[in-house]
Amino acid sequence: MIVIIALLIAVVITLLIYLFYHHQCRLRDMAFLMREAVLNGDFTFRVPSKRMFFGEKALLDALNDMENNIGRLTAQNEVESWEKLTRVLTHEINNATTPILSICQSYLASPSINSSPYREGIEAIRDTTSALNVFVDSYRKMTQIQKPAPVELNLLDFISGLTCMYPSIQWHIDIPESLTITIDPNLLRQAIINIVKNATDADAKNISARWLNRRLYISNDGAPILPDHHRDLFVPFYTTKRHGSGIGLPLSRQVLMMQGRELTLAPVPQAGYHVTFVISAMDNH
Incomplete structure (x- = not known):
């Protein structure tokens, strides 16, 4: 025993x-x-x-x-650093291009320049300078975002209202009907539109919006984002597209961060999709 x-x-x-x-x-x-x-x-x-x-x-x-x-x-420190750099760059570029554009306009207004062989060159300088000013103005958006005006909104109704803007996209929405969040609808709309534009530029045909564990997952079946590009994805001016501006995703992250939210790229996309962005820390009621 x-x-x-x-x-x-x-x-x-x-x-x-x-x-x-x-x-x-x-x-x-x-x-x-x-x-x-x-x-x-x-x-x-x-x-x-x-x-x-x-x-x-x-x-x-x-x-x-x-x-x-x-x-x-x-993420907040990155945004603040790029915001300061953008503000300095746009100021200095504008200071340099304004007199150049003014001088070109003055020369082109002179009758004597019409028959001059220099007219074509001066027009090229004017057009290039004007294009640079437009380019700089687009980046100024990074430092001139409206102050958030949060309201309580139904997330399902809000996302459903955006689908009509993309009739060629098949949407798959999995969000509780009664879910409400407190956020600025205009800034949230701007962020999601930039995320969807990133998907359509990658030839996505299907987009999923799913609420899980207090996070909104926005996935698409467009071309995957290569691992080498993950770290730079939210860096202002960074783009792999031929005609991309490189401000859409950084701007989206900034407007969400202003409201206590985060925008990240999921290291592993949701099943059935190639890319998943995550908007986290969204308080639900």
Whole structure:
């Protein structure tokens, strides 16, 4: 009898040691994945806290919150840095092009220049300078965004109202009917339109808008975004398109950040799609 009890105790102890070891290995693997995600600039990664002891769960929740705050502050610092640079560049370029354009207009207004061989060159300088001014004005939008005026809106109705703008796109919407959020509708519309434009430029035929875990996932089946471009995707002026401006996605991130939201590219797109953007930290009621 004593031998049987001793064997049972030994089995229980062995099982407990095995479970403890397996649990520690799981924690180690999750720590490795979180470290790799942060090193690769992915601040959307979350460590699951299910089946954890209450102390471990509290620690993991704190780490997840910390990672979320680091991602938000990093994105905010990037936006502020590019905003300052854009403001300086547009000011200096305008200071340089204004007198050039004025001189060209004066020369072209002179009757003596009509028959001059220099007229064509002066017109080329004028047109190039004017085009540069238009280019600069488009980037000035980065620093002249209206102050948010948040209101409570039904997210399903809002997204459904945007679908008519893209009749050639097949929309797949999975948002609760009663879900409402507090946000500036004009700025949210601007952000989503830029995201959808990015999809249509990539020849997307299907777009999904899905609400999950307090996040809005906007996915499309257009051309995938190459991994080498992920890090620069929200950098102002950066574009891989021949006629792209490079301000759509950075502007979208900025207008959402002004309202306490984040715009990120999911490292792994949702099933059935090639690209997924995530608007997170959206308070629902």
